[in-house]
Amino acid sequence: MIHSILKKETLSKEDLIYLLSCSKDEEKILFDYSEKIRINTIGRNVYLRGLIEFSNICTKDCLYCGIRKSNTTIERFQVLKEEIVEAAEFAYKKGYGSIVLQSGERCDELFIDTIDDILKKIKKISNNELGITLSLGEQNKETYQRWFNSGAHRYLLRIEAADENLYNKIHPNDENHLYSRRYECLKYLQDIGYQTGTGVMIGHPFQTIEDLADNLLFFKKFDIDMVGMGPYVEHQDTPLYKYKDTLISQKERLNLSLRMIACLRILMPDINIAAATALQAIDPLGREKAVQIGANVIMPNITPTYKRKLYNLYENKPGGDEGKEEIHQLLIERLKQIDYCVPNDLWGDSKHYFERIKKGD
Ligand code: SAH
Numbered sequence: 001m002i003h004s005i006l007k008k009e010t011l012s013k014e015d016l017i018y019l020l021s022c023s024k025d026e027e028k029i030l031f032d033y034s035e036k037i038r039i040n041t042i043g044r045n046v047y048l049r050g051l052i053e054f055s056n057i058c059t060k061d062c063l064y065c066g067i068r069k070s071n072t073t074i075e076r077f078q079v080l081k082e083e084i085v086e087a088a089e090f091a092y093k094k095g096y097g098s099i100v101l102q103s104g105e106r107c108d109e110l111f112i113d114t115i116d117d118i119l120k121k122i123k124k125i126s127n128n129e130l131g132i133t134l135s136l137g138e139q140n141k142e143t144y145q146r147w148f149n150s151g152a153h154r155y156l157l158r159i160e161a162a163d164e165n166l167y168n169k170i171h172p173n174d175e176n177h178l179y180s181r182r183y184e185c186l187k188y189l190q191d192i193g194y195q196t197g198t199g200v201m202i203g204h205p206f207q208t209i210e211d212l213a214d215n216l217l218f219f220k221k222f223d224i225d226m227v228g229m230g231p232y233v234e235h236q237d238t239p240l241y242k243y244k245d246t247l248i249s250q251k252e253r254l255n256l257s258l259r260m261i262a263c264l265r266i267l268m269p270d271i272n273i274a275a276a277t278a279l280q281a282i283d284p285l286g287r288e289k290a291v292q293i294g295a296n297v298i299m300p301n302i303t304p305t306y307k308r309k310l311y312n313l314y315e316n317k318p319g320g321d322e323g324k325e326e327i328h329q330l331l332i333e334r335l336k337q338i339d340y341c342v343p344n345d346l347w348g349d350s351k352h353y354f355e356r357i358k359k360g361d
Pocket of ligand 1: 066102103137138158233313
């Protein structure tokens, strides 16, 4: 059965459901196939992005997220502008090629100006060589355009749930958390010319296998360039925590995440797929496992260490010692051992983006 599905030109929702719930024996066939597709389409490179999670101050109240506005149990922080630029310089010197700036969501003028200034400074200290991905939530089109003009060229905004009803179950139902707005923001990003990334969490309350298949088809329909998706990990100071006993085990969430990555690689062979940090929260080698079945981007945390533990999206968030020379080398070593390589100083852009732009011309 699985062989006939994998032979198909395009995968239907039913096919994806089959693959996501296949037997252990078939899983091996699925993973071998997705690895083969990846190697044939984009080769064996794994791109590192230095991840700087520079603030947990957030105006949103997503029901799953540990840094949500209503969580009064955490200390809020904002890394200084100079420290962010220093972290970027560290990444540049280490040959990472590009960085990701991520934070809680703010849309005030001070925030927008600060990011703009940081982008210009990072471009300057790196002779325009360091690539910059932003992951700063929903903004208006002018803001996205302004940041694009100042040097950001990729943007990650997870749709979180492609289905609007499901989206509404994991977000407060108010004007500040509209599915339509999130969707519109993704469109803005694509229109402006960003390499546009999205994604979902896997195994959160209320989500079914059908939803997961729909998420994959959403990425395809949207013609997305990059995807970051990983297991949902519960956080005790969030409203969704009360559903923890309804969830599949963390190990099963990890496995399902790997199957999602494998299916996506088959569905969209030339996009960038990140091995999300949350994979590593469940299995120390979770990211490497994702690389072996189709992921081609890893985002080691290079946030100034004294702030790292405060960016607590979920429990057991890993990465506390990343950025240190020996940890960096260990990651590269482990990837080499499984026959993947980490090139220095490359942006590692999404091949799909260039194909998409060519088609649009
Ligand atoms: N505020 C920004 C980025 C910060 S959150 C934005 O909205 O894009 C980054 C991602 O972390 C979210 O998109 C979400 O999918 C993920 N995340 C949040 N809480 C999580 C949890 N409990 N388990 C796993 N991933 C989580």
